[in-house]
Amino acid sequence: MLVVEDEESIADVLAIALRYHRFEVMTAGTVREALALTEHTSPDCALLDVMLPDGDGRALGRELRGRRPQTALVFLTARDAPAEIVGALGFGDDYITKPFNIDEVVARITAVLRRTRPADVLPQRAPLRHGDLELDETTYSVRRAGRSVELTPTEYALLRFLVRNAGRIVPKEQLLRHVWQYEHAPQESTVVETYISYLRRKLDTLGPPLITTRRGVGYGLT
CATH class of the missing domain: 1.10.10.10 (Winged helix-like DNA-binding domain superfamily/Winged helix DNA-binding domain)
Structure with missing residues (x-):
């Protein structure tokens, strides 16, 4: 799981919650860091902020999917205008607007992976x-x-x-x-x-x- 978010406090909260739910998580704050992290690894899912300091999260998503077409993409955006939503869903699998509920983020990522990836990708927890x-x-x-x-x-x-x-x-x-x-x-x-x-x-x-x-x-x- 790759989380790309330039606000460190938000990235930390997301990483802690996802690790708690047994996801393996990598974090980056810029497009450049994300591309470096994924040079030799292939995350099953990427949670990408749309607005990053050195580029557009949607362009980063296209790059990641170009490298590995089966990568699931979920976008974080502070904008809920129709054009933003359409842009995020044009090639992504889901989008989440800020501010968000952390449990909803985990649930939406799990739902995306369930739709797009084999069952063994999902972390297993006892009921x-x-x-x-x-x-x-x-x-x-x-x-x-x-x-x-x-x-x-x-x-x-x-x-x-x-x-x-x-x-x-x-x-x-x-x-x-x-x-x-x-x-x-x-x-x-x-x-x-x-x-x-x-x-x-x-x-x-x-x-x-x-x-x-x-x-x-x-x-x-x-």
């Missing part, structure tokens, strides 16, 4: 389980009591964090940092409460209530 709940971190799928549950990327990220911390109450502030990357969220923010209600609506129809609330503190799994 997360809690009671009759199962989360597959390779396919980003969720099942409860053997039945599939359709979740959005943010809903999935929230539920996964709760499962990983099962048996304890997770403070709201911690959820905001790890799921939404909010370092200083407004005290009156209701985004956590909103998404907890979405999860309850989808999960509680398949069995006993799973998510418990500790008022004024946070949430956990029973």
Whole structure:
């Protein structure tokens, strides 16, 4: 996996998240660095910022694909104008606009690789389980009591964090940092409460209530 992003803090976050999901990651901040890195290696997928200090990420994508036609290309762009989107999708496999949710980035890359590459390219992870709940971190799928549950990327990220911390109450502030990357969220923010209600609506129809609330503190799994 090649990540080309000139903002070092963003590149670090992307690399950490992708390595956590068992991708092998190389990072570069310029077109020149990326071409040097791939002189003797062939990444299965490249995540490319469109605007780089020494060139255009789309031109870099064309160069990488010219060297290895099966390379999957995903573009990062701060622009969401139709012309930018069309340009990114003209020969790429997907695009992501900034600011982005890191779990969505991982999910979109996994989906692109699933469409374009053999199954053995995807990193394999053992499912997360809690009671009759199962989360597959390779396919980003969720099942409860053997039945599939359709979740959005943010809903999935929230539920996964709760499962990983099962048996304890997770403070709201911690959820905001790890799921939404909010370092200083407004005290009156209701985004956590909103998404907890979405999860309850989808999960509680398949069995006993799973998510418990500790008022004024946070949430956990029973």
